[in-house]
Each structure stands twice: as structure tokens, then as C-alpha cells.
Amino acid sequence: MAKNNQPFEDLSETAEKTVEMQKKTVEQVEKSVEQNMEKARGAMDNYFSFLQNIWGRNDLTEKMKTYTEKIFPPPLNTYTS
Secondary structure (H helix, E strand, C coil), X not given: CCCCCHHHHHHHHHHHHHHHHHHHHHHHHHHXXXXXXXHHHHHHHHHHHHHHHHHXXXXXXXXXXXXXXXXXXXXXXXXXX
């Protein structure tokens, strides 16, 4: 008696499509997270620039900026000048 392989092939195709959709979703989430982190870094830079304009470039503002940069380091593929 011959077996019908069509249901298994359909299931395999569905699984492959699902995996591809999940990969795309993960990529979108990663991109979104990275964009949000960049926005947060920009906001922190603006905040510390504001503090330095008010208080001047002193030990406290430098320590605060250095500490924050340690907590939220830039991604490895980003080059800063």
C-alpha cells in the first residue's frame, strides 16, 4: 500500500514559512531596539551637553557622562569621532 507523503510535505512547507516569518520578526525587533537605543544615546548626549553648558565642564559632569557611557555603551559596529 502506497503512502501519501503530501500532508508531511505541506507541514514541512508550513514550518519553513513560519520559521522565515519568525526570522523576519526577530530582525525587525532587533532593528527597532537598536534605533531606540540610538535615540536614547542621543538624548543622553543632549542632556549632558545641557548640563555642561549650565555648570561648565567640571569633574561632576564628566563623571556622570563617563558612568552613563559605561552603562549604555555604543554598539560595536558604530564608530564615534
